Amino acid sequence: MRRVAIIGAGMTPFGEHWEQGFRDLVVEAGIKAISDAGISGDRIDAGFIGTMASGRLIGQEHIGGLIADYMGLTPIPITRVEGACASGGLALRQGFMAVASGLHDIVVVGGVEKMTDLGVNTVSDILGGAGDQEWELFLGATFPAIYALMAKRHMLDYGTTEEMMASVAVKNHRHGAKNKYAQFQSEITIETVMKSKKVADPLKVFDCSPITDGAAGVVLAPLELAHSFTKKPVEIIACAQASDAIALHSRESLTSLKATQVAGKKAFDMAKLTPKDIDFAEIHDCFTIAEIMAIEDLGFFPKGMGGPASLEGKTALGAELPVNTSGGLKACGHPVGATGVKQAVECVWQLRKEAEGRQVKDAHIGLSQNVGGSGATAVVHIYKGT
Ligand SMILES: CC(C)(COP(=O)(O)OP(=O)(O)OC[C@H]1O[C@@H](n2cnc3c(N)ncnc32)[C@H](O)[C@@H]1OP(=O)(O)O)[C@@H](O)C(=O)NCCC(=O)NCCS
Structure with missing residues (x-):
């Protein structure tokens, strides 16, 4: 297997984009990533694009063909990847495998979603299709409801409190306030969260994360070639994916995501970290x-201690493990298919020391x-600055 590096990264601002369509967002993020890599389109061998629900959100399918056309990349093969809110992370994994295997040298990976053109109830219904449609959504369980069940169980089993959960939002809004690409760039307090409307x-x-429009892109190359494009390649030293039961009632636990635990363990093993x-x-x-569940499932904190760790500020910028310096899905926004690629973009900026006021x-x-969805798929990547 070849070693793989990210040689370019870029994204659109996340938020409500009345002035830009789906394809405009992809083109903006794609051009930013390609320009950052300092390459021209004819160097690209293939592309992967993550999007969850373009068909229902904007009525457009055949996204690979659309993007190849609008990015001016025909006849290069561009393939759509779908795995609900993990679509972006899965697209990155497909790009990683294509370069690692030696099939392609230069691969562009994108993620995109245009969600704000429809009302919140319709969007909620579409997102709910990422769970078990027959056993959850059909009976009224939207995503906030499914995660509320997990939260209740976590509170019962570990004493996690609403204030502990609120502290995650406060911290992520504080980080988002330092990110010019974030949907929400204002700080909030625990009281703001506690007094906000019940969902x-x-x-x-x-x-809750908001409903968001946005796109992000990265360019991958074999590490051995990466230094000829950029002084600061970022190596992807681990890439792992796992799956679990799609419906909550079929899971071993309501307070852990097994797919995250398995993907996390595989990633740590692969990176030998x-x-x-x-x-x-x-x-x-x-x-x-x-x-809170993820920082426990990945082994950063013991089970049940994710809430107290968040409340005590252990995951804030400047602390032992800064989590979601971008503002996370909560404050940076969550255009579902774009999120996994945006996470990679933030990791690149952090490792290149370009994260401005939020630099770790x-x-x-x-x-x-x-x-x-609610955990049927998880994908974990580990990145190293070079
Ligand atoms: C939480 C949620 C229901 C709020 O929707 P809503 O009540 O219809 O909110 P609106 O769109 O009417 O917005 C009302 C205000 O709240 C703000 N707002 C909306 N969602 C917000 C959020 N999650 N956090 C903070 N502020 C939010 C809006 O910016 C708006 O502010 P303004 O009045 O200053 O413009 C919606 O954001 C949601 O469904 N989020 C979850 C999305 C999801 O499930 N994603 C997939 C996860 S797996």
């Missing part, structure tokens, strides 16, 4: 409880964890 008890509006070696992490905080000191190794 699905115990989750309130500020415990332990959680202690990670300097910062981009975590899939679609709801505040999701970040001595960032050398970063990790990203991207989840599909």
Whole structure:
């Protein structure tokens, strides 16, 4: 297997883009990533694009063909990858495998979603299709409701409190306020979260990631060629994926995502590292409880201690393990298919020391964890600055 590096990265601002369509967002992010890599389109061998629900959200399928056309990349093969909210992370994994295997040298990976053109109830219904449609969504369980069940169980089993969950949102908004690409760039307090409208008890509006438009892109190359393109390639030293039962009622546990645990362990084994070696992490905080469970499932904190660790500030910038310096899904926004690639972009910026006001000191190794649905898919990447 060849070693793989990211040689270029870019993204659109995340938020509500009335002025740009789906294809405009991909083109903007793609051009930023390609320009950052300093290559021209004719150097590209293949592309992978993650998007979850373009068919239902904007009525457009055949995204690979659309992007090849609008990026001016025909006849290069571009392939759509779908794995719900993990679509971006899975696209990155496909790109990684294509370069690692030797099939392709230069591969562009993108992620995109255009979600704000429809009302929140319709979007909620579409997102709910990433769970078990027959046993969950059909009976009224949208994603906030599913994560609310996990939160309730975590509170019962480990004493996690609503304040602990709120502290995740407060921290991620504080980080997002330092990121010019974030949907929400304002700080909030625990009180803001606690007083916000109930969505699905115990989750309130500020415990939830928002509905977002946006796109992100990275360019991959074999590490041996990477230095001819950029002075600061970022190596992907681990890439792992796992799956689990799609419906919550079929899972072994309501307070852990087994797919995250398995993908995390595989990634640490592949990188020959332990959680202690990670300097910062981009975590899939679609709801505040999701970040608490993930930092436990990945072994950063013992089971049940994710809530107290968050409340005590152990995951904030400047602390032992900064989590979601981008603002995470909560504050940076969550255009579902784009999120996994945006996490990679943030890791690249951190490892190249280009994260401006949110730079993690001595960032050398970063990790990203991207989840599909309520945990039927998880993908974990580990990155190293060179
Ligand atoms: C939480 C949620 C229901 C709120 O939707 P809503 O109540 O319809 O909110 P609106 O779109 O009417 O926005 C009302 C205000 O709240 C803000 N807002 C909306 N969602 C927000 C969020 N998650 N966090 C903070 N503020 C939010 C909006 O910016 C808006 O502010 P403004 O009045 O200053 O413009 C919606 O964001 C949601 O469904 N989130 C979850 C998405 C999801 O499930 N993703 C997949 C995860 S696996």
